[in-house]
Every structure is written in C-alpha cells, then in structure tokens.
Amino acid sequence: MSNMLEDSAKQVFAAHCGGDVVRAIEAGGDASALWLAISEAGFADALIPEAQGGTGLHPSDLGVVLLQAGAAAVPLPLGQTMMVRAVLSEPDTVAGPIAIAAGAAQTTAGLTLRNVPYGRVADWVVAQVSGAWCLLPCADATVTPSAVHGSLAADLQWSELPAATALPDRDWRAVGALVTAATMAGAMQHLLAQTVAYAGDRIQFGKPIGKQQAIQQQLSVMAEQCYAARMAAQLGLSLPDSRDATAVAKSRVGEAAAQVGPIAHAVHGAIGITEEYDLQLLTRHLIEGRAAYGGETYWAAELGRSVLATDKAPLAFVQDMSAGKRLPEAL
Amino acid sequence: MLHELPLSAIPAGDEAVRAEVRAFALAETAGMTPAQKARSWMGFSADFSRKMAERGWLGLSIRKEYGGQEAGFFRRFVIVEELLAAGAPVSAHWIADRQSGPLIQRFGSEEQKQRYLPGICAGQSFFCIGMSEPNSGSDLASVRSRAEKVDGGWKLNGQKIWTTNAPRSHYMIALVRTSGKAEDRHKGLSQFVIDLKSPGISVREIRDLAGDAHFSEVFFEDVFLPDDTLIGDEGSGWAQVTAELAFERSGPERILSSIVLLQGWLDWLRGQPAANPAGVGRMMAHLAVLRELTVAVTARLAAGESPAVEAALVKDLGTTFEQELPSQVLDALAADPAVEPPADLLAAAAYVAQVSPSYSLRGGTREILRGMIARGLGLR
Numbered sequence: 001m002s003n004m005l006e007d008s009a010k011q012v013f014a015a016h017c018g019g020d021v022v023r024a025i026e027a028g029g030d031a032s033a034l035w036l037a038i039s040e041a042g043f044a045d046a047l048i049p050e051a052q053g054g055t056g057l058h059p060s061d062l063g064v065v066l067l068q069a070g071a072a073a074v075p076l077p078l079g080q081t082m083m084v085r086a087v088l089s090e091p092d093t094v095a096g097p098i099a100i101a102a103g104a105a106q107t108t109a110g111l112t113l114r115n116v117p118y119g120r121v122a123d124w125v126v127a128q129v130s131g132a133w134c135l136l137p138c139a140d141a142t143v144t145p146s147a148v149h150g151s152l153a154a155d156l157q158w159s160e161l162p163a164a165t166a167l168p169d170r171d172w173r174a175v176g177a178l179v180t181a182a183t184m185a186g187a188m189q190h191l192l193a194q195t196v197a198y199a200g201d202r203i204q205f206g207k208p209i210g211k212q213q214a215i216q217q218q219l220s221v222m223a224e225q226c227y228a229a230r231m232a233a234q235l236g237l238s239l240p241d242s243r244d245a246t247a248v249a250k251s252r253v254g255e256a257a258a259q260v261g262p263i264a265h266a267v268h269g270a271i272g273i274t275e276e277y278d279l280q281l282l283t284r285h286l287i288e289g290r291a292a293y294g295g296e297t298y299w300a301a302e303l304g305r306s307v308l309a310t311d312k313a314p315l316a317f318v319q320d321m322s323a324g325k326r327l328p329e330a331l
Numbered sequence: 332m333l334h335e336l337p338l339s340a341i342p343a344g345d346e347a348v349r350a351e352v353r354a355f356a357l358a359e360t361a362g363m364t365p366a367q368k369a370r371s372w373m374g375f376s377a378d379f380s381r382k383m384a385e386r387g388w389l390g391l392s393i394r395k396e397y398g399g400q401e402a403g404f405f406r407r408f409v410i411v412e413e414l415l416a417a418g419a420p421v422s423a424h425w426i427a428d429r430q431s432g433p434l435i436q437r438f439g440s441e442e443q444k445q446r447y448l449p450g451i452c453a454g455q456s457f458f459c460i461g462m463s464e465p466n467s468g469s470d471l472a473s474v475r476s477r478a479e480k481v482d483g484g485w486k487l488n489g490q491k492i493w494t495t496n497a498p499r500s501h502y503m504i505a506l507v508r509t510s511g512k513a514e515d516r517h518k519g520l521s522q523f524v525i526d527l528k529s530p531g532i533s534v535r536e537i538r539d540l541a542g543d544a545h546f547s548e549v550f551f552e553d554v555f556l557p558d559d560t561l562i563g564d565e566g567s568g569w570a571q572v573t574a575e576l577a578f579e580r581s582g583p584e585r586i587l588s589s590i591v592l593l594q595g596w597l598d599w600l601r602g603q604p605a606a607n608p609a610g611v612g613r614m615m616a617h618l619a620v621l622r623e624l625t626v627a628v629t630a631r632l633a634a635g636e637s638p639a640v641e642a643a644l645v646k647d648l649g650t651t652f653e654q655e656l657p658s659q660v661l662d663a664l665a666a667d668p669a670v671e672p673p674a675d676l677l678a679a680a681a682y683v684a685q686v687s688p689s690y691s692l693r694g695g696t697r698e699i700l701r702g703m704i705a706r707g708l709g710l711r
C-alpha cells in the first residue's frame with residue numbers, strides 16, 4: 001500500500017536528515033535548514049484545519065510521518081509542533097519548532113522549565129504556568145543543556161515572565177507522550193530493519209550470525225515488540241483526545257523499547273556502541289523517550305485507575321475505546 | 332515475508348450482532364464458577380453448541396448451500412470474542428467451526444461438502460485434529476501413521492496423541508503418510524476424514540495436570556477408510572495442513588485464553604481499598620494492543636490474503652500475554668497475607684497458572700513460531 005504522505009516524509013528525511021545532520025544538530029549545530037525543509041513539505045501545518053489555510057488532516061493520518069521521523073532520528077519536535085499549531089488561532093505568527101515542557105514550571109525568580117525535551121532546538125515551548133497552559137517564546141530564554149551527551153533536552157530560564165499566548169485547556173503533557181510514542185515506534189521499526197540486515201551480513205564461524213537460531217529467536221522477539229509498538233502508536237494517534245489511548249500507547253511502546261534497544265545492541269556487538277555507527281542515534285532516542293512525559297509505570301497506572309473507575313469488563317473496555325478510533329485515510 | 336499490519340476496524344454489520352451474543356453468553360454462563368469459565372475453549376457442552384447453531388452463529392464462513400452463514404471472518408471474530416470473554420463452553424463445536432469446516436469447504440469434493448458441512452453448521456458434528464504423534468510433535472512432517480491403498484479405499488495403521496476431544500467427536504481429520512518414506516518429508520502426506528466409529532479405532536483419554544481429560548491417544552489398527560474420505564489428491568496433505576494452521580493461529584482466541592481471570596481480578600480489585608493500578612493498566616494496555624493486532628490480521632484474512640507469518644507473530648505475543656496474566660494475578664492476590672481474596676478467584680488463578688504453559692505449545696510451540704517469524708524476516 002503506497003501512501004503519498006509516507007513517501008514524501010521518506011524523501012524529505014533522506015535528503016535533509018542523514019546521520020551527519022542529526023549528529024551536527026545534537027552537537028549544537030544550527031537546525032534551521034532541516035526545519036525549513038520540513039515546513040516546506042507541509043508537515044508542520046498538516047493538522048491545521050483547511051479553513052485556516054492548513055491541510056486539515058487527522059493525527060491518525062500523520063502516523064506515517066511521525067514513524068518516518070522516528071526512523072530518521074529527526075532532532076526536532078515535529079509531532080509536538082504539528083499538534084500545537086493545530087490549535088493556534090494565528091499559526092502564521094508562530095514560526096519554528098515548538099517543544100512541550102514535561103514538568104511543572106517554577107515561577108519563583110522569573111520562569112524556569114526544567115529538562116524540556118527538544119528544549120535546545122525549539123523556538124517556542126508549551127508549558128503550564130500557574131495552572132494555565134500557554135505558549136512561550138524561547139528567544140529571551142537562557143538555554144542550558146540538561147541531560148546526557150547528545151540529548152536535545154534543556155533547561156529554559158527567563159529572568160522575567162515572557163509574553164505568553166494562552167492555549168486551549170488540554171493535557172499537553174499527554175500530547176507530548178503520544179507523539180513521543182509514535183517517533184519511538186518509528187525508531188524501533190528502523191532498528192529492526194537495520195539489525196536484521198546486519199545479522200545477514202556479519203559473518204562469524206563461517207556463516208552469517210543471522211543463521212544462528214539464538215539470533216533468529218532474538219530478532220523474532222524484536223519484530224514482535226516492534227509490531228506491538230507500532231500498533232500501540234497507531235491506536236493512540238487514532239484517538240488523540242483519549243487519555244486512555246495515550247496511556248496504552250506510551251506504556252506499551254515504552255515496554256517494547258525496553259526490549260528492542262538491548263536486542264539491537266546485542267546483535268550488533270561492539271560496533272553498535274560506537275559514536276560513528278548510526279544505531280546509537282535511535283537507541284538513545286528510545287531511552288530518552290521512555291522517560292519523557294511519564295514512563296511505562298506512570299501511564300499504566302493512569303490507565304489502570306481509569307479502568308478500575310468503571311464497572312466495565314476488560315474486553316468491553318478496550319472494545320469501547322477501539323470503537324471510536326479514526327482510521328488513517330489512504331492519501 | 333512479514334507484512335505491515337495497519338490499524339483496521341470491524342465492519343459495522345458484524346459489530347451489530349455483538350449485543351445479542353453478549354447477552355446470550357452471559358445468560359448461559361451465569362451459574363458457572365470462575366474456574367469453570369476459565370476453562371475457556373476447553374469447556375465442552377454439546378447443548379451449548381446446538382444453541383449456538385440455532386442462532387446462526389456457527390459455520391460463519393461456510394456457504395449457505397451447505398448450511399452455513401456466508402458471513403465471513405469478522406462475524407466469527409465478534410461472536411468468538413464475546414463467547415470467550417464470558418467463559419462460555421465452546422469446545423464441542425470449536426475445532427469443526429474454526430478449521431475442519433473451512434478446510435473441507437476449501438479442499439474437499441462436492442460430495443464431501445454435502446456430507447460433512449451441514450452437520451458442522453448445525454452444531455451436531457464435532458471434529459478433532461489428528462496431527463501430533465508420539466514421535467512427531469513440532470516435526471510434524473515426520474508422522475508415521477500410514478494408510479496403504481486397498482480395494483475401494485485405504486487401510487490405516489498407526490497412532491495419534493494429544494488429540495483434543497477425540498472421545499467426544501464424531502470425526503477426526505488426520506494427517507498420515509500415503510506414499511513414500513519418512514525421509515520424503517512433506518511429500519506423500521494426505522488427510523482423511525475419519526469416522527471415529529469405524530472398526531479398529533480405540534481411544535484412551537489422557538488426564539492433564541489440572542485433573543481434566545480434554546486430550547487423548549487414538550490408535551488405528553487396520554482401519555478401513557473409503558476412497559471418498561481422502562481430502563483432495565493423494566499427497567496434498569501438507570499444503571492443507573499449512574493452510575489450516577493459518578486459520579488456527581489467527582483468531583481472537585490466541586489472546587483471550589485467560590481473559591476470564593483478568594475479569595475476576597478486576598471485579599475483586601474494584602471493591603478493595605489498595606488496588607493495583609499499574610499492574611491492571613499494564614495488562615489492559617497489552618490487551619488493547621493485541622486486540623488491534625488480531626483485528627488487523629483478520630482484516631487481511633477478510634481481504635483474501637493468507638497472513639501466516641503475521642498470525643504466528645500475533646499468536647506468540649498473545650500467548651505471552653495469556654501466560655503473564657496468571658503469573659501476575661497470582662502474585663497480586665498474595666500481595667498481603669492478611670487480605671484473603673475470594674476462594675473461587677484463587678482457584679481460577681491457580682487453574683490458569685497450571686495450564687498456561689500449554690498456551691504456547693498447542694497450535695505450534697513458541698520456538699517454532701519464532702522460527703517462522705525469522706523466515707518471514709528473511710533470515711532462513
């Protein structure tokens with residue numbers, strides 16, 4: 001099944017987001033050329049209603065783009081930007097990538113947002129300040145890398161409260177969790193292809209390691225987890241307003257990632273640990289993504305509380321959730 | 332080749348039967364204990380199967396001229412989901428409805444279809460599967476039961492084992508060697524519809540670790556099989572078995588074997604002050620995703636494809652979930668020795684934990700399925 005959106009995402013990322021580009025941006029390089037290519041392809045405005053000059057797509061349709069973004073380790077908050085732009089009354093006045101802050105804002109001296117995913121490359125950030133969700137410009141913020149080597153997370157600090165645009169009241173952290181689940185699923189899909197190919201090429205004991213049953217069984221487990229992750233992400237995106245569906249997506253994708261990353265590394269041997277080999281671009285994203293916007297246990301507990309608050313049978317609960325899903329349109 | 336499984340939906344027309352099936356299944360299972368319900372597709376009731384047929388809920392993929400419903404894969408999906416969620420005793424018609432009927436419709440002669448299919452659709456002919464033998468488990472192509480050509484038919488000698496429901500079934504579809512030697516592997520194997528009342532057949536029940544006797548040994552001594560009981564051409568048995576296993580592996584039953592236990596656990600937790608939300612949520616997230624995967628596989632079947640590798644992948648994920656569930660629930664029920672959960676819930680949990688290793692054996696073991704996935708990935 002060919003999908004124009006998927007093909008165009010593949011093309012854009014292949015042309016503008018190779019491993020060298022990702023490494024350069026992670027090392028502090030300028031991301032504006034990549035962002036320009038992505039916005040010119042129309043992805044950033046894909047969810048904006050047609051009446052407001054956008055493409056009017058549903059997050060479900062954009063799943064293929066986010067999966068490809070994950071596969072290419074795109075070092076920008078594309079999913080976050082798409083989702084936020086869709087609700088802005090004047091999106092034309094908001095240029096550049098938009099991050100979503102995961103934690104609570106500190107408002108004691110000016111404003112501080114800690115460990116914002118993609119904080120290093122964002123022009124805007126969504127945060128909950130004194131209980132209200134708003135969009136803040138990063139221009140006047142002090143940006144300090146806050147996480148491990150190569151991470152794009154940053155602390156953002158303003159000495160005075162910047163001018164904020166109010167956003168519709170919804171749980172924007174859950175939006176962050178949902179799009180993170182989608183890029184993680186895409187990263188896993190690419191890791192699977194990469195690892196299967198490597199197992200076919202790498203010769204030890206006179207034959208490809210992929211001929212060894214022990215390796216085959218590991219790769220089968222990896223494939224299973226990738227399929228589960230992809231389906232979880234698709235389900236979540238097809239129900240973007242359902243907190244339960246987001247909980248399913250983020251917790252299941254995180255659990256899959258906990259297995260997929262280690263198998264990818266185990267099969268690659270030492271080469272996979274190197275900076276030079278592309279594997280690490282994806283496995284680092286998985287580790288960071290698992291923790292971003294709530295981990296597996298947080299989202300599982302959210303879902304569990306929601307289930308226990310009803311008197312529904314377990315199968316009826318998932319059937320009812322699934323019944324509302326919006327299938328992606330073939331574009 | 333391993334293909335993508337895109338998000339898919341159950342057609343509205345098939346969803347429409349759900350409420351009626353659910354009400355029926357709940358009414359039929361009202362007096363059963365959780366442990367009885369947890370027998371799931373091992374619970375046998377000929378009476379229940381007859382009632383299913385009366386409502387037009389059997390033979391869903393069988394054509395009308397043979398007594399079927401011509402309703403397709405998704406109708407069966409909806410019905411099976413509701414029956415298993417309620418813990419209904421579906422075992423009597425289960426194998427005939429799921430695989431023997433579709434197999435005969437696809438590979439049988441016109442005369443065979445007229446002979447066997449109406450009884451299957453009426454919930455009156457029960458079937459069992461004669462594949463495994465004492466020395467042929469995963470290595471199914473090594474079967475040694477052998478049928479020799481004789482005047483007007485075949486003479487069968489040999490033995491089957493682990494045959495679910497053999498003493499309670501009318502027919503067995505058996506895979507046996509009809510030509511060549513064991514070394515010829517997939518060549519020279521054929522399938523027959525064996526009338527289990529034929530002279531020379533003896534059946535011995537095998538009791539399982541939970542005290543039930545669902546499976547059995549079946550011995551054949553010079554059993555005469557008329558020519559018209561051979562399915563398809565001589566030597567085409569392996570292709571038939573491969574197609575049959577794709578039906579067997581793809582349904583919602585491969586994720587729902589222990590669903591009754593999840594239900595019992597939730598019911599109990601809802602009345603407890605210290606619920607276990609993360610444990611519940613994790614199981615629910617798995618269930619939600621597995622269900623979407625089985626819907627997606629069913630959509631491929633409904634589109635006329637044969638998603639054998641995808642079905643193997645979903646089955647392995649599904650049985651892993653089915654096995655983790657009793658393990659987690661047993662631990663959760665024993666989380667505080669001062670809190671005593673209901674005895675019938677404990678019994679259901681213990682029962683499911685005891686039999687759950689079989690979930691990843693029956694229908695192809697975990698290792699064999701993973702080998703199929705590896706082949707689908709191009710590694711073999």
Ligand SMILES: Cc1cc2nc3c(=O)[nH]c(=O)nc-3n(C[C@H](O)[C@H](O)[C@H](O)COP(=O)(O)OP(=O)(O)OC[C@H]3O[C@@H](n4cnc5c(N)ncnc54)[C@H](O)[C@@H]3O)c2cc1C
Nearest residue numbers: 460461462463468469493494495689692693694696698699
């Ligand atoms: C409840 C139940 C009901 C059943 N009902 C039926 C029925 O109705 N009809 C019927 O015909 N059969 C039935 N079976 C049998 C079932 O199909 C077999 O158990 C199954 O095919 C495995 O065969 P086996 O038990 O001989 O195990 P074996 O094949 O001996 O396997 C033992 C172990 O070795 C592993 N193994 C074997 N070969 C390989 C390999 N090449 N690579 C890696 N690992 C390998 C297996 O995965 C397994 O872990 C039933 C089984 C159960 C448990």
